Amino acid sequence: MKRLIIFLIITLTATIFSLSEVYGEPIIFDDDYLVEIFVGGLHYPTTMDFVGDDILVLEKNTGKVIRIMNNGIMYNEPVLDVPVRSNFYSGLLGIATLSDRVFLYYTESESGSDAYDPGPDAKNRVYQYDWDGEKLTNPILIKELIAQQRDDHHGGVMTKGQNDEIYFAIGDQNQSGIFENVVENPCYIIHFVND
Secondary structure, three states: OHHHHHHHHHHHHHHHHHHHHHHOOOOOOOOOOOOOOOOOOOOOEEEEEEEOOEEEEEEOOOOEEEEEOOOOOEOOOOOEEOOEEOOOOOOEEEEEEEOOEEEEEEEEOOOOOOEOOOOOOOEEEEEEEEEOOOOEEEEEEEEEEOOOOOOOOOEEEEEEOOOOOEEEEEOOOOOOOOHHHOOOOHHHOEEEEOO
16 A cells, blocks of 8 residues: 555656646747747637737637737737637637638627526627728628537637638537548538638
């Protein structure tokens, strides 16, 4: 028993020290690169895209789209604040820009304000907005997708294709098993928008 306790203590200590190295400061293998903090003060940022010379960053749990200048300074007000349901893997999840249009993928709160409590009303939606140089305006609902009530694995990854298509994928919605064996599984369809 004493050996087991000593073994567990050594294993736990080694695990903690190895994790601190992995999850601590970044390790740089090329002296030509430098890692530094570009901006601080964001609340659960998840992804970003570029618009003009600025960066639009999504705050998953607040539903805010934050604009950051190319020197790392945030503008005083968000360019958009949408009502999100931000349980676990849901919230403001994806962004893609195409000229003066911005596409957002998020779990929209039906109450009209940010919500955390789970419920059957969750909808993952993709909206198109116009970028007027200051704000995101004129929302157009592009697609409404299924949303699993447990708020797991909503996906939200978006990207721009070579011919100006916007691609987005939903998550597995916490479904388990081998997806290729499910004939009509909507979770592995990659959707796209093209004018």
